[in-house]
Structures are given as structure tokens and as C-alpha cells.
Amino acid sequence: MIRRGRGGDAPEQPVGEALAQIARVCESAAAGDFEQRVPRIGEEADAERARDAVNSLLDVTDAFIRESGAALAAAAEGRFHRRFLTRGMRGAYRNAAEQISQSSGRMSEDAERVEQAAQARLQLADELESAVLTVSEQVATAATEMGSSANGLADFARNAVGSAEQGLTTVTQLRSSSDQIRRAVDLINAVAAQTRLLALNATIEAARAGEAGRGFSVVASEVKTLATETSASSEEILAQVNTVQHAAGDAVRVLEEVTASIREMSRLVDGIANAVDGGPGALEGQAGLAQLAEVLRGEVNRFVSTARQ
Amino acid sequence: MPSGVERTFDEDEIIVTKTDTKGVLTYANRVFLRVSALTEAEAIGKPHSLIRHPEMPRAVFKLLWDSLKAREELFAYVVNLASDGAHYWVLAHVTPSLNEHGQVVGYHSSRRKPERAAVAAAQEVYGRLRAEERRHDNAKSALDASWAMLQSLLDQNGQTYDQFVWELTNASAV
């Protein structure tokens, strides 16, 4: 009974006033203002109990509202350690508190998984970066080596072409020397034929001179023999010269083929050298192998730093 | 004044107080009055330091007021002194109360029964802070020293006070 207080410091108030106090506080709470509490409305046990009951309801609701909002805000900000403490909450309040706590627990697990995925991505980026670094270093080294091999080969090919050309000149000279020899031999042959004729005439004249011409006849016969031998030697020389000329012709053909092959090889080697270091012979906008490796590295770096963000 | 007697309250209960913007009590629930051995008339209108225990370090209250001034919540382990000399430990949640225009109209605290293990850990840290404060003869330098020590203790663990409190709380599963 509220109507009559039994003394003490609480003012006596009629039931209507007490109920109006409770109603005002409840109306404020219903409107979202949890700052009001029911003041003392009477001395009697029932009045105190009613007041405590309303205030307890407001206290637990007030606490629940303050905590739930902050707990969710904390989870949204990634402060997952800040849970909703279920202690002091009962019944439906407790269930809701547990649900919020579990949700932020799950958000924490999700965040952890996302973090793990991010870590895995970073690790992948690291691995990719170091793999590309290794490969591009190897490509760069290989390119340098190939470049210098190609340059060596090009030098070698140029020298070979030079030597072959020198050989051609030598063989051509040999050919014209053979022609001169042939002309000389022809001359010798003509002289030998003339000499043989002269020796024949001399023999006839010596026979006509009889005993007095005997000695001369011997000389004429010797001269004839000499002329015949000279002719024979000339034939031999001619045969040799023919062989040499034939061989020289073959040599020229072979040398020309070799030169052509080496020129072709030289062209291929230049192609390799250009592909490797993008030299002046390379097509417009065509990068060398080393530059390509560098470009690849740059692209991968860009990709990797994007992946790390 | 402290008698060394420890008082506890039920796990289902919360201790609630409200203050104005200066920390003067405007409301105290039944549990608060019982545990603090106070009547409503003795509590309302008094500063909240009414139940201040001498073993509470100043640095923790600085943290409390700094948080409230920044309009942030704070969880803290606090030991309070009842009027009869008994003491009781709480895990306090302190928040500003805003009106519909977002202005701070007062402060609110609800407190839960803490776990023993968490109390022991808090007590250890607070003991060191208090020992540091006692080495100073004026309040200002005592607070500065205890504040610096609290920061360095937390830094050693790479924690904020909030993380420290929640580590104790989550470990003892309140």
C-alpha cells in the first residue's frame, strides 16, 4: 500500500501521484531516454518494490543498450577483444548478449581468415618476386653470354670470309700463272719442233758431206734427241698445268660456296646478336632479351606491389 | 578506514550509478547501496569519490576521465570502499550519457562481479602503481609518476589499458 508512509524521510504522497511518477519515467524510457529513474514514492515495502522493479528494468535495459551498441561498433572496427559480457544479464538479455558476443567472435574468425588470405597473397607475391628476379638475372646473364658468343662468332665469320676471299685471289692468280706457263710451254714446243727440223736438215747435210760430216751428224742426232725430250717434257708440263687448272677451278667453286655459307651464317649470327641485345639492326620498338627480362621484372614488381596493398 | 573485509555480490547482479557531468551521484541502484553500505540519502548528491578506495591508483581515474571526456567508453577493474570499511572489486563499464542532440548530459556506470584471477592480476599492477605514488608528496607528481609507470607497464606488453582489461576478462571468461 502506497497511500500512507510510516514516517522516515520520504514524503507521503497519494497513489495517483506515485503512479504518475512511474508513468513519466516509463514514458521517457519508451521515448528512448534512459536517464530518468523513479524517485522514492513511498515508505511501504510494496512502494519500494515497485520502484526497484521499474528501476531495475530500466537499469538492465540501459546497460544492455550501451553495451550492445559499443560491442558491435568495436567489432566493426576490428577490436574483437571487446566482447559483450553476458554476466549480469539474464534471460532474453543474456541470450541476445550471447548472440552478439558470438557474432563478434565469428567476425573475428572471418577477419582472421581474411588476414590469413592476405598473408598467403603476400607470401605468393614474395615468392613470385624472387622467382622472377632469379629468372631475369639468369636471362640477363645468358643474354650477356649469348651476346658475346654471337659477337665472337660474327668476328670469326668475318675473318673466315676474308680468308676465303684471299684464297680465291690466290687460286685465281694460280690460274693465270698456269695460262702463262701454258703459253711458255707452247713456245718451247714450237722451238723444239723447229730444232728437230733443223737437226734433220743437219743430219741430211752431214750425210752428204760423207766422212767429213760424221762428227757433225752425231751432234745433229744429239740435238734431235734433246728436242724430242724437250717436247715430251712440255707435254708432261701441259698435263700438269691442266690438272692444276682443274683443281684451281674446283677450289674456286668450293671457296665460293664456303664464302656464301659463311655470309649466311654471319647474317644469322647478327640476328641472334640483335635479338639478344636489341642492337641497331633490331626492328623499331624491338627490345633485346636483356631489356625484355628487365621489362618483365618491372611488370612483376608493379603486380607484386599492387598485390601487397 | 578500510577494514580489510571483502564483500562480493551476485553474478546476476549489476551495480549501477549515474552521475552528472562533474561526477556527482544522481542515481544509485539498490545493489550499489547494499554493497557500499550506504543509504540513498547518503549517496545522492555526493561525489562518486565517496566510495574511493585508497589502494586505487590515480592513473586509473585519469584514464576514466580522459575516456569520458573523449566521449569513449571504458572498462576497468576497480576496488571500492564501503562506508563500513569493507571493500569490493568490480569490473566497471563507464560511458557518457548523451541527449537527443548528442550532448553529454552525465555519465553512467554498470559494474559486474569480476573473476578472482582477473582481480589478482589487476591488484598486482595497481599495487605497483600505488607504491610509486606513495613515493611522491604531492598529488600532481604522484599522478604523473603513476601515469608514466602505467604506460610503460602496458608498453612492455605491447598493450593498451583496454587490451589489458580484456585480456584478463576474456581469460577468466566473465
Ligand SMILES: Cc1cc2nc3c(=O)[nH]c(=O)nc-3n(C[C@H](O)[C@H](O)[C@H](O)COP(=O)(O)O)c2cc1C
Ligand atoms: C560514472 C562514473 C562512475 C565512477 N565510479 C567510480 C567508482 O566506482 N569508484 C571510484 O572510486 N570512482 C569512481 N568514479 C570516479 C570518481 O569520480 C573519482 O574520479 C575517483 O573516485 C577519484 O577520486 P579522487 O580524484 O578524489 O581521488 C566514477 C566516475 C564516474 C563519472
